[in-house]
Amino acid sequence: MKILHQLGHNCNWGLDTHFDNEIGDGFIFTAYSFDCAKMGQTISRRKSADYLPLSMIDLQFYGNKNSTGGKLATYPFHPINNRRDKTSVGGIEKIQAAVTYQQRLGFKKIIIPFFYLEEQNLNKTIKLISRINKNVRLTHGYEYYMTIPFANESIKNEEYVELLLQAITDINIEFDGYYIVCDSNPGYKKKVSVDFNYYTNLLKVFATLNKQGFKTIHGYANWDAIVFNALTNIDFVSIGTFENLRNFNITRFTEKISGGPSDGWYYSEKLMNFIKAKDLTQFRNTGTLDMIRNDRNAFSDIILDESFAWSTQKPDVHKNYLLAISRFYERMRAQKDIKKRASYVLEKVYKARELYERLATDHKVFLMDESSDYHLDTWAAFIQRNILM
Template identity: 25%
Template sequence: MTIKLLHQMGHNSIWNKDSFEKDGVGVGLCYSPVHEVAKNINAAKKQLKETSIFDPQFYLPSSQKKKFQSYDFFPNTILGEKGFNTIDYTAISSESAKRCVDFQIKNNFEKIVIPARFYEQIHPKYIEQQSESFVIPFINYIKKIGINTKKKIILTVPITSGMLNVVEYKINILNWITSFPEISGIYFICQHDRSLKQISDASFLVDYMDTIKSTIDADLEVIVGYTNTESILYTLCGDLSLTVGAFENTRIFSLDKFIVSDEDRRGPKPRIYMPELLNWVNFEEAKLLRKQSPELWNAIYKPTKYSEDAFNATTTITFQNPLLYKHYFLTFAEQINNISKHSGNHRVAYVTSMVDQAIDNYNNIKKVFTLEKNGSDEHLIPWRNAINLFSKR
């Protein structure tokens, strides 16, 4: 078994589909109902769905996002005009589960995903609430129709870094997710608040990696959703599935995209993924560095047809342009494929060498150029520490 990549779909999901179909990046897609109405998913190519999964996204059951209204199983939709509340939903949770499972079967997704609610704070009844509202109703219907004998059943487990900090809480969650014989795997979603785009908290990374590895050691398949470049570290936990996304809200989990808002948001500056830096760099700064220090640039730049088109473009590249994202998909997939060739201590050594090389490359850049904070190397020493701490456990 190797490390697999799934495309975390979002806005402009055609870019993900193109990358998967035309460039051969990944093994499938992770469909997102908050971004795509039900009829479009029903009409999608069969071969696209057969190796893909559907995330029902019950994270915010009261979400009034318009596209959720096209799914008759979504909690806020099935309850009609009065909207979601826990007590009323519990009464019809079995019907919601039936409709959701039937939707996934009808579309012949590779696996059946059981959704879960996201709690931003440590909830004293996290397990009881998830079990009563979602897990038990879904498993009961899954067993009733016997689909668990034909397809793998994946349980969504949305958590926060705060939950992982509390050892007893983390152990209880691990005991809970391993208590269902019908469950074949876990789809982890973890929210970790940060000031920079990259995770630079070694303690969190080690806690999350411990959780992932414990789950793999329990013979459960693991999919880690909404991951950014730090997912390279998660490969040290064993063979698993990771996700790649275009826009940041598919690489960093937040409830924001499930909340209806009239607030105008300024689009982010375009960034290019630099595999030799293990980071995304402001595209304008990348162009300056490319022009100023060609020799250094050649040492840190991995060209693709998409990045070359971006650099040669006669019009301004914005964050809405697919070129830089398709470049990321290709280069990141190559990194994951290379990591997959190693296992055990050899994989640890290989990933460590990737981080060390990135640190060296940044040191060379600093001699001629100062990158803005989100394109800097602030995450790399914490990553190096996380690798050391995790590998010695």
């Protein structure tokens, strides 16, 4: 498992943590945030010779001609330009142009962009993937990863997932692997899903592709990727700063939406969760801050200092997460045996749950909503069930 920074707004934070702090193994640039002409140039003081060999780019065709926002229109082959260009070429030609663009820039791992299609259009999805497989030129010297975007209703539909997997693992498929992005739809006042169908079916996607010899990239991965990586081998997992880089949502590419105000969040390895900045007051008042503090993490020490003025726009808030989650993944990938890795993660989940209980019982620290342990029972049950299978 290699760890890739999903880069978007304030990309310098991800670039800096890699080059200055040795966090992560590479990058996934997102077209929404990067001008077409900028790619291959110096970005945030980093020369192309430094970042390109470690990088991929997600050209984000998800919204097709209904796409909107960001820098997408700067890519002449992006379907967002279909609305203005009545002579526009078809979808396969645009996908081929996207592949050629990546090759010319010097990317060695090519993400083949794909459109998001509604669940009822499964047959159309399968036929289009087959056409791409047959008609897009996959020249030697590159690895090709076909994009598969899952809507929340699609990933929870067992029949949909099964039929799609049959198609994308067909013996005639030429792709080296798949770039998987999935809308987990965490729900109200939650940051990760607690839906068993989401975990079951997305694990099936990764596990099946792995067994069939395809490489996989988990794009827009949230920290619930811990669960999937505990139970199967995923070749690349992304880490991101802002939530829109950790939680895929098709709406972002078809509607203009903005995030609400936030002072920021503290990611605690020991609680396996993000804690609201304002909730840290409880820990200070009860002398329990060290119980959730990330060890050997300079960014954690900075933001837990009482004088720190919290803001989600401050890089150390995000760098704490990037360092903490990447270290956890590194410890996971050191466990080559799947059952041992799953047991290691399960033990961490139990310890996190016990820490929540101890904080509440012994110290009267009560955490609500996103800061609570709402997800840990689901994670424990899911991992335990799959260890026994």
